[in-house]
Amino acid sequence: xxxxxxxxxxxxxxxxxxxxxxxxxxxxxxxxxxxxxxxxxxxxxxxxxxxxxxxxxxxxxxxxxxxxxxxxxxxxxxxxxxxxxxxxxxxxxxxxxxxxxxxxxxxxxxxxxxxxxxxxxxxxxxxxxxxxxxxxxxxxxxxxxxxxxxxxxxxxxxxxxxxxxxxxxxxxxxxxxxxxxxxxxxxxxxxxxxxxxxxxxxxxxxxxxxxxxxxxxxxxxxxxxxxxxxxxxxxxxxxxxxxxxxxxxxxxxxxxxxxxxxxxxxxxxxxxxxxxxxxxxxxxxxxxxxxxxxxxxxxxxxxxxxxxxxxxxxxxxxxxxxxxxxxxxxxxxxxxxxxxxxxxxxxxxxxxxxxxxxxxxxxxxxxxxxxxx
Ligand code: UD1
Numbered sequence: 001x002x003x004x005x006x007x008x009x010x011x012x013x014x015x016x017x018x019x020x021x022x023x024x025x026x027x028x029x030x031x032x033x034x035x036x037x038x039x040x041x042x043x044x045x046x047x048x049x050x051x052x053x054x055x056x057x058x059x060x061x062x063x064x065x066x067x068x069x070x071x072x073x074x075x076x077x078x079x080x081x082x083x084x085x086x087x088x089x090x091x092x093x094x095x096x097x098x099x100x101x102x103x104x105x106x107x108x109x110x111x112x113x114x115x116x117x118x119x120x121x122x123x124x125x126x127x128x129x130x131x132x133x134x135x136x137x138x139x140x141x142x143x144x145x146x147x148x149x150x151x152x153x154x155x156x157x158x159x160x161x162x163x164x165x166x167x168x169x170x171x172x173x174x175x176x177x178x179x180x181x182x183x184x185x186x187x188x189x190x191x192x193x194x195x196x197x198x199x200x201x202x203x204x205x206x207x208x209x210x211x212x213x214x215x216x217x218x219x220x221x222x223x224x225x226x227x228x229x230x231x232x233x234x235x236x237x238x239x240x241x242x243x244x245x246x247x248x249x250x251x252x253x254x255x256x257x258x259x260x261x262x263x264x265x266x267x268x269x270x271x272x273x274x275x276x277x278x279x280x281x282x283x284x285x286x287x288x289x290x291x292x293x294x295x296x297x298x299x300x301x302x303x304x305x306x307x308x309x310x311x312x313x314x315x316x317x318x319x320x321x322x323x324x325x326x327x328x329x330x331x332x333x334x335x336x337x338x339x340x341x342x343x344x345x346x347x348x349x350x351x352x353x354x355x356x357x358x359x360x361x362x363x364x365x366x367x368x369x370x371x372x373x
Contacts, residue, residue, distance in 0.1 A: 222304060
């Protein structure tokens with residue numbers, strides 16, 4: 001049997017936990033050879049390397065070392081570097097995940113070289129084209145031959161955009177696979193103790209969206225609310241490099257560091273962050289993935305954004321959208337138990353990677369509907 005060669009693209013922090021479960025499943029199958037391609041969009045040890053070790057991933061087969069830059073620079077640099085890899089070591093499939101700049105860049109390269117392209121976490125839409133990730137999602141989905149969605153709203157969005165139903169498969173949420181795979185290691189840690197907070201009596205905070213952190217007045221307003229909240233509930237704030245730089249540039253870091261109720265931390269390892277999340281009373285975030293993880297863990301999540309591409313975390317989960325001026329009131333509601341839920345969205349069951357592998361196998365060797373001259 002000729003083995004199918006599959007490139008799994010990873011780039012930035014939220015990609016690693018989506019690719020790891022799929023990599024582990026594919027590695028056990030003899031019909032394919034899975035190779036990891038790291039674009040290097042995230043490069044700090046605590047934004048990248050620790051995720052490889054926590055999630056049991058080997059060093060990448062290819063490292064493109066692209067690093068930071070403007071959107072055009074980052075996207076262009078990934079395209080140039082990934083095209084070279086594909087020309088020398090052409091894969092049968094390119095699998096991209098999520099919505100970061102590297103997702104779009106590798107999707108464009110694969111599509112132009114007529115390499116079969118699959119998108120994991122397809123179909124999510126915030127409806128907000130001011131978000132770079134929304135542009136990345138729309139274009140990637142337009143190009144993909146096979147689209148794996150985490151929830152049925154994804155299928156609806158894709159069909160509404162005219163994408164043929166034959167290409168779309170509802171596979172569930174692969175982030176839950178990563179969590180369940182790591183659960184023994186996650187449960188063995190006591191990260192709250194390190195921060196001097198008590199299980200069930202603290203909140204976790206993450207912020208990184210340019211719309212929240214790149215503008216001084218929004219960031220200052222959010223920091224004021226976090227300080228007020230920390231008088232009622234200690235907060236562990238794992239600070240993203242973008243946010244750390246802006247806090248420093250805007251002179252907001254000193255006030256934050258003085259707060260007894262706020263524990264500032266570098267970005268945490270995957271297992272550490274999930275251990276802390278499991279014991280949290282509430283999460284305050286602008287992340288995409290944390291909206292989903294908290295719904296799975298039944299932990300109230302207040303998302304500092306005007307919209308979400310993950311509406312199921314609101315309709316079936318513990319997530320609520322907040323503005324800086326409604327955060328305090330929503331914290332009250334969360335602390336009085338108003339945001340708990342009793343169910344998990346369908347197919348958020350830890351078996352998504354197996355469904356994706358089965359889908360890839362089923363589609364391998366089949367003619368693509370796309371034809372290249
Ligand atoms: C990127 C993704 C976003 C994802 C987020 C998770 C895009 C458009 N954005 O945003 O969808 O939710 O990752 O973290 O792809 N930096 C470091 N060290 C690193 C990585 C970045 O210092 O390891 C710095 C960069 O120099 C840059 C800033 O952090 O100034 C932002 O990095 P960038 O990759 O542009 O975007 P993120 O904000 O991380």
